[in-house]
Amino acid sequence: MTIALITGGNKGLGKAVGEQLGRQGMTVVLGSRDASRGEEAAAELRKDGLDAHTVTLDVTDGSSVAGAAAEIDKRFGVLDVLVNNAGISGFRAGPPSQADLAIVREVFDTNFFGVITVTNAMLPLLRRSSAARIVNVSSRVGSLTRHTDLTDYFARSPASSAYAPSKTALNMLTVQYAKELFAEGILVNAANPGAIATDFASAMGLTLERTAADGARVIVKLATFGRDGSTGAVWDDDGRVPW
Numbered sequence: 001m002t003i004a005l006i007t008g009g010n011k012g013l014g015k016a017v018g019e020q021l022g023r024q025g026m027t028v029v030l031g032s033r034d035a036s037r038g039e040e041a042a043a044e045l046r047k048d049g050l051d052a053h054t055v056t057l058d059v060t061d062g063s064s065v066a067g068a069a070a071e072i073d074k075r076f077g078v079l080d081v082l083v084n085n086a087g088i089s090g091f092r093a094g095p096p097s098q099a100d101l102a103i104v105r106e107v108f109d110t111n112f113f114g115v116i117t118v119t120n121a122m123l124p125l126l127r128r129s130s131a132a133r134i135v136n137v138s139s140r141v142g143s144l145t146r147h148t149d150l151t152d153y154f155a156r157s158p159a160s161s162a163y164a165p166s167k168t169a170l171n172m173l174t175v176q177y178a179k180e181l182f183a184e185g186i187l188v189n190a191a192n193p194g195a196i197a198t199d200f201a202s203a204m205g206l207t208l209e210r211t212a213a214d215g216a217r218v219i220v221k222l223a224t225f226g227r228d229g230s231t232g233a234v235w236d237d238d239g240r241v242p243w
């Protein structure tokens, strides 16, 4: 039995990752800050014959995260895959010179500090796995290389005070966890899913063609790396990409 926890698993990319890992035979636990929305999503996956469960988990709330870890410990006693997927765009934060700091803090609380809170709470369970994998869901928007290459689309896109910096910080955090956990055989990577049609994008008025299932593929690939899989890298569908 292989157990996977996906934060923000009640919809969008997280739910699609749950579905794809479930189809590979994993027992999936969808983390959801709203219990009933989590249960609805898990019930849909169960209808398709998958072994899907849910835990209530708000990544910004330490006691909720500790409760989720205790629940997974009680039900399964181990965790093999952690997908840190929950994230928000904070797209109204504005450019740095006009930053709405309350929004910037909210974005970092979720996209960065939340990942530390969840990872550290789940590490005792991950350490009981023979081949634990952690995948942090990042974004192309977090790439320093792309933002500083004047020929690149992202270098010409509006300046961001919250989301892009939060994903850049998440990328570095991925490297630091990878360094620390390498000796224990725990592989830690970041995934860039590409621009995906989810509520996240539609709230910004974006109409996109790639589906959540398309975006989930790279996340699932990193979550199922074998022993010789890389660690401390950022990946998209085409392979490793620059930070």
Ligand SMILES: NC(=O)c1ccc[n+]([C@@H]2O[C@H](COP(=O)([O-])OP(=O)(O)OC[C@H]3O[C@@H](n4cnc5c(N)ncnc54)[C@H](OP(=O)(O)O)[C@@H]3O)[C@@H](O)[C@H]2O)c1
Pocket (backbone or CB within 6 Å): 007, 008, 009, 010, 011, 012, 013, 014, 032, 033, 034, 037, 057, 058, 059, 060, 085, 086, 087, 088, 110, 137, 138, 139, 140, 192, 193, 194, 195, 196, 197, 198, 199, 200, 201
């Ligand atoms: N869509 C894209 O184009 C795109 C591109 C690159 C990267 N990403 C990344 O992909 C990840 C998933 O995004 P998505 O497109 O699937 O967006 P989404 O449909 O808006 O889903 C976001 C998920 O995160 C959850 N969430 C937000 N704050 C949370 C918190 N404090 N605690 C627990 N869960 C929380 C949401 O829960 P609720 O339902 O309760 O709000 C929801 O389940 C994010 O990290 C995002 O940055 C998305």
